[in-house]
Amino acid sequence: MTEILSFHNVTFSYTPEDETARKAVQNVSFTVQQGEWIAIVGHNGSGKSTIAKLMNGLLYPAEGEVRVLRSALTEENLWDVRSKVGMVFQNPDNQFVGATVQDDVAFSLENNGVPYEEMVLRVKEALKQVKMDQFLNHEPHHLSGGQKQRVAIAGALAIHPQLLILDEATSMLDPQGRDEVLSTVQALREKIGLTVISITHDLEEAMLADRIIFMNDGKKYAEGTPSEIFALGEQLIEFGLDLPFAMKMTKLLQQQGVKLIGQHMTEEELVNDLWTSNFNK
Amino acid sequence: MMEKMIFGRYIPGDSFVHKLDPRAKLIFVFAFIFIVFFANNAVTYGLLLAFTLLIIFISRIRLYFLINGLKPIVFLMIFTFLLHTLFTREGAVILDFGFLKIYEQGLKQGIFISTRFLVLVFMTSILTLTTSPISITDGLEVLLNPLKKLKAPVHELALMMSISLRFIPTLMDETDKIMKAQMARGSDLSAGPLKDRLKAVVPLLVPLFVSAFKRAEDLATAMEVRGYRGGEGRTRYRQLKWDYRDTICLISLVVLTALLVFYRN
Numbered sequence: 001m002t003e004i005l006s007f008h009n010v011t012f013s014y015t016p017e018d019e020t021a022r023k024a025v026q027n028v029s030f031t032v033q034q035g036e037w038i039a040i041v042g043h044n045g046s047g048k049s050t051i052a053k054l055m056n057g058l059l060y061p062a063e064g065e066v067r068v069l070r071s072a073l074t075e076e077n078l079w080d081v082r083s084k085v086g087m088v089f090q091n092p093d094n095q096f097v098g099a100t101v102q103d104d105v106a107f108s109l110e111n112n113g114v115p116y117e118e119m120v121l122r123v124k125e126a127l128k129q130v131k132m133d134q135f136l137n138h139e140p141h142h143l144s145g146g147q148k149q150r151v152a153i154a155g156a157l158a159i160h161p162q163l164l165i166l167d168e169a170t171s172m173l174d175p176q177g178r179d180e181v182l183s184t185v186q187a188l189r190e191k192i193g194l195t196v197i198s199i200t201h202d203l204e205e206a207m208l209a210d211r212i213i214f215m216n217d218g219k220k221y222a223e224g225t226p227s228e229i230f231a232l233g234e235q236l237i238e239f240g241l242d243l244p245f246a247m248k249m250t251k252l253l254q255q256q257g258v259k260l261i262g263q264h265m266t267e268e269e270l271v272n273d274l275w276t277s278n279f280n281k
Numbered sequence: 282m283m284e285k286m287i288f289g290r291y292i293p294g295d296s297f298v299h300k301l302d303p304r305a306k307l308i309f310v311f312a313f314i315f316i317v318f319f320a321n322n323a324v325t326y327g328l329l330l331a332f333t334l335l336i337i338f339i340s341r342i343r344l345y346f347l348i349n350g351l352k353p354i355v356f357l358m359i360f361t362f363l364l365h366t367l368f369t370r371e372g373a374v375i376l377d378f379g380f381l382k383i384y385e386q387g388l389k390q391g392i393f394i395s396t397r398f399l400v401l402v403f404m405t406s407i408l409t410l411t412t413s414p415i416s417i418t419d420g421l422e423v424l425l426n427p428l429k430k431l432k433a434p435v436h437e438l439a440l441m442m443s444i445s446l447r448f449i450p451t452l453m454d455e456t457d458k459i460m461k462a463q464m465a466r467g468s469d470l471s472a473g474p475l476k477d478r479l480k481a482v483v484p485l486l487v488p489l490f491v492s493a494f495k496r497a498e499d500l501a502t503a504m505e506v507r508g509y510r511g512g513e514g515r516t517r518y519r520q521l522k523w524d525y526r527d528t529i530c531l532i533s534l535v536v537l538t539a540l541l542v543f544y545r546n
């Protein structure tokens with residue numbers, strides 16, 4: 001396994017002159033391996049977006065070190081790093097630069113000085129990967145939120161990134177748009193072995209990840225596989241997170257005295273448990 | 282009202298004129314503005330008008346549609362015509378109402394000036410009607426490229442223009458949303474004295490500005506993340522292609538100029 005990104009005791013504050021103020025990110029360390037899907041969860045203001053911004057040099061740590069693609073992130077390799085890290089933000093409208101879908105996907109290629117002939121190929125390829133190749137000449141205000149986010153992902157993919165960062169990329173979408181985007185990302189992971197870091201409020205989305213990093217007040221509170229993190233149960237709710245539907249359901253059923261063997265993260269598991277545990281004729 | 286107004290609007294199509302390279306069209310219209318001033322008699326003004334009508338025909342824009350859409354400007358034209366006809370006092374008197382005399386020279390001048398006005402408005406409207414704003418921006422950027430040597434921020438201006446164009450519909454939607462939100466809170470933009478209506482605009486503009494700044498900040502971050510660092514070392518995805526049509530277009534302009542110079546007094 002090769003390391004693709006790591007934080008080493010990273011601390012960052014938006015107000016460095018004020019010593020007493022709470023730091024946005026405090027002493028955070030973690031490592032992301034190639035091909036992994038990492039979810040970062042936490043309440044509002046817990047420092048998730050700040051972490052994302054530290055990953056590609058939009059912000060620099062006050063203390064500690066950020067390593068991307070096995071070298072420390074500095075002003076010198078900044079643009080090189082940005083050409084290998086794709087990033088998609090929350091608001092679909094505010095990251096659409098081009099006049100049409102294809103112009104927007106080409107934007108990062110233009111910035112990196114990719115020759116015209118190659119751009120044409122890459123734009124087509126990227127849009128095909130997110131299933132938006134029918135929309136080449138559409139203007140952004142004629143697209144749905146989910147479609148715009150998929151175009152944003154295509155824009156990130158066009159540079160052939162090693163790492164894709166999604167900062168609440170699905171939080172402004174309706175359930176259908178959310179599913180569209182998530183299944184796109186999942187398919188891409190399988191197909192091209194993309195490493196994904198997704199920052200999210202939504203624990204159902206986090207469940208798709210290999211590993212979850214749980215942030216609280218700028219500190220890393222816990223890290224582990226989805227089942228390890230969900231085993232924290234009540235604490236998650238305490239820290240302002242919303243449990244997945246199946247888990248809430250399990251809890252409520254147990255309170256009602258329905259026999260169940262433990263916690264379930266997916267509806268399927270819950271249903272299976274429901275009929276096996278109560279099938280006692 | 283807004284529906285009919287066509288000044289600055291773009292109507293997609295696939296006529297000869299639509300397919301022209303924006304550079305050719307821009308050069309053409311820019312040169313045309315100067316060439317118009319060569320005309321100084323009936324023949325040359327007639328030529329200009331005929332040429333303009335020919336182009337309207339080729340661009341497949343209906344004349345009725347054009348005139349209807351340019352109504353406010355047509356009024357301005359009639360006004361210019363009257364002004365010249367009534368106040369120029371040269372040549373023989375052709376009409377005499379006693380208190381008001383219309384002179385030959387005045388009538389001529391009135392017709393000439395309003396024809397000049399008409400062809401200019403038509404030509405520039407055809408440019409914007411047949412060229413998408415983003416193509417105009419592309420054309421301008423390439424044409425103004427030499428100014429980069431003088432440190433003029435040509436690329437930045439073009440990018441600014443294309444981003445503004447891209448955000449117009451977004452901000453329109455937003456205005457609409459805010460308007461409805463404020464209406465739901467009881468603010469009324471459509472009734473009452475002017476002073477009240479102006480006051481009601483403030484709660485519309487403030488949130489609009491706040492959100493526009495937020496958008497600008499987000500967009501700047503998104504652009505930076507995607508590797509934008511100015512025009513240096515950038516390639517272009519939107520390519521302009523000069524083909525035989527564009528050459529024909531410019532040759533026709535040269536021919537027109539020659540004819541005008543030949544027939545003018």
Ligand SMILES: Nc1ncnc2c1ncn2[C@@H]1O[C@H](COP(=O)(O)OP(=O)(O)OP(=O)(O)O)[C@@H](O)[C@H]1O
Binds near residue numbers: 015045
């Ligand atoms: N530009 C800024 N200037 C000053 N303080 C900021 C800035 N951006 C964020 N902060 C502060 O830093 C802390 C962490 O913010 P951050 O945006 O990283 O949180 P988040 O986990 O992404 O929250 P959310 O779920 O709302 O997106 C918050 O207390 C926030 O108020």
Ligand SMILES: [Mg+2]
Binds near residue numbers: 048049050168
């Ligand atoms: Mg955030």
